Amino acid sequence: MMIHMTYRSGDYKVKGYLSLPYGYKLDLNELQAQVRQLYGGADMPMTAISSNIIQEQKDVCERKWPVLIYCRGGIGRVGQVKTEWLERFSRCGYIVFAPVYRGTEGGEGRDQFGGADMEDVPAACRLLAALPFVDPSRIAAMGFSRGSINAAFAAAETGWISQLVLWGGVSDLAKTYEERVDLRRMLKRVVGNPNKIPGAYAERSPIHMAERIRCPVLIIHGSEDEQVYSSHGLGMYRRLKELGKEADLHWYEGYGHHMPPEMHMQAIERMFAWIREH
Numbered sequence: 001m002m003i004h005m006t007y008r009s010g011d012y013k014v015k016g017y018l019s020l021p022y023g024y025k026l027d028l029n030e031l032q033a034q035v036r037q038l039y040g041g042a043d044m045p046m047t048a049i050s051s052n053i054i055q056e057q058k059d060v061c062e063r064k065w066p067v068l069i070y071c072r073g074g075i076g077r078v079g080q081v082k083t084e085w086l087e088r089f090s091r092c093g094y095i096v097f098a099p100v101y102r103g104t105e106g107g108e109g110r111d112q113f114g115g116a117d118m119e120d121v122p123a124a125c126r127l128l129a130a131l132p133f134v135d136p137s138r139i140a141a142m143g144f145s146r147g148s149i150n151a152a153f154a155a156a157e158t159g160w161i162s163q164l165v166l167w168g169g170v171s172d173l174a175k176t177y178e179e180r181v182d183l184r185r186m187l188k189r190v191v192g193n194p195n196k197i198p199g200a201y202a203e204r205s206p207i208h209m210a211e212r213i214r215c216p217v218l219i220i221h222g223s224e225d226e227q228v229y230s231s232h233g234l235g236m237y238r239r240l241k242e243l244g245k246e247a248d249l250h251w252y253e254g255y256g257h258h259m260p261p262e263m264h265m266q267a268i269e270r271m272f273a274w275i276r277e278h
Contacts, residue, residue: 001025002086004105005046008039009123010116014107016124017049019086019096024060026133038130050083060095066138067128068275069121069154069161070098073145073168075111075186080104088265092272095134099124099150113190114149114173114204121150125160138162140275143169143206145228145257152206155213163275164213166206167220168228168257171236174201179229210239216246216278220267222255248274 003018003026020026028048035044068089073079081098089096099120102109111117121141129136140163143151148169155161170176174194177187187194194201202208217240221233233249240247250270252259259267 001048002050002083003028003031003046004049005031005035006044006107007035007123007127008042008044009099009102009109009120012102012108013042013044014102014109014120014123015100015105017081017083017086017096017098017100019083019090019098020060021065021093021095022091024058026060030061031131034131035127038127061133063133064135065095065133066093066135066275067095067097067140068272069124069128069139069141069151070096071121071141071143071147071151072098072100073147075101075113075146075190076104079145088268089272092268094272095128097124097128101150111190113146113187114153115191115200118150118153121154122158122160125154125158129160136160140165142167142271146170148206149173149204152209152213155215155217156209157212159214161215163216163218163278165218165220165271165275166233166236167271168222168225169206169219169232169236170228171205171207171232171239173204174198175232176228177201180227207236207239210236210245211243213240213245216248218248218250218271218274220250220252220271222252222257222259224254224256227257246278250274 001020072081101111103111128134141151141161142165144167148166155164219233219237
């Protein structure tokens with residue numbers, strides 16, 4: 001079961017997806033009541049958008065679940081939340097929540113590619129921790145591509161994140177500006193010129209957050225990634241090790257930013273095995 005829902009991040013009502021473990025269901029009216037209580041009675045629309053072919057029989061409220069927060073890549077309509085990924089993640093026995101970031105899919109505010117929208121992940125943590133079927137001590141975050149900025153921020157600035165995964169993740173946004181000529185116009189418009197305001201790029205770069213990250217970190221990267229060069233993953237891994245942080249690397253030789261479905265599923269299973277170990 002998957003739900004497209006509204007939650008509050010700062011002054012804005014933003015959107016996200018809640019995906020339940022395979023075979024489990026949740027009463028939408030109950031969830032709406034819990035969310036309204038959290039936000040002082042404010043109306044937070046939500047819609048069940050998919051169910052399993054075989055009707056879900058088990059009540060998700062029977063126990064407390066670990067959570068994976070999946071931070072999407074891209075901006076706006078580019079790189080939107082991949083619901084098929086949510087389904088794959090949920091099959092591993094986790095509640096999965098995916099912020100879509102402010103200003104997207106009907107959410108208020110504006111996505112700043114890691115500016116004020118970074119608050120959308122801690123806000124999601126607060127929402128999830130208030131739900132009776134969530135174990136707030138087991139909230140992992142996975143940032144894919146640009147999503148590494150948002151996930152790393154939550155790990156660096158809050159105590160919510162128990163494990164951090166950076167998958168094909170940007171680690172130095174100034175490097176991205178230099179490497180991805182096709183993104184420069186967007187980055188200048190949204191973030192600014194890195195030569196004039198380097199601080200705006202540094203504060204969005206996980207490599208500059210590394211010292212403040214206290215949880216175990218897993219880096220997943222393909223050697224042939226042409227969208228976020230593998231030097232981002234290797235650089236972040238080396239920096240964490242220099243700082244004495246607990247960090248591991250899953251290196252995929254010959255693979256790019258996106259993997260074929262079979263290999264992607266293997267990488268997901270390996271990622272969840274790492275999360276469980278840590």
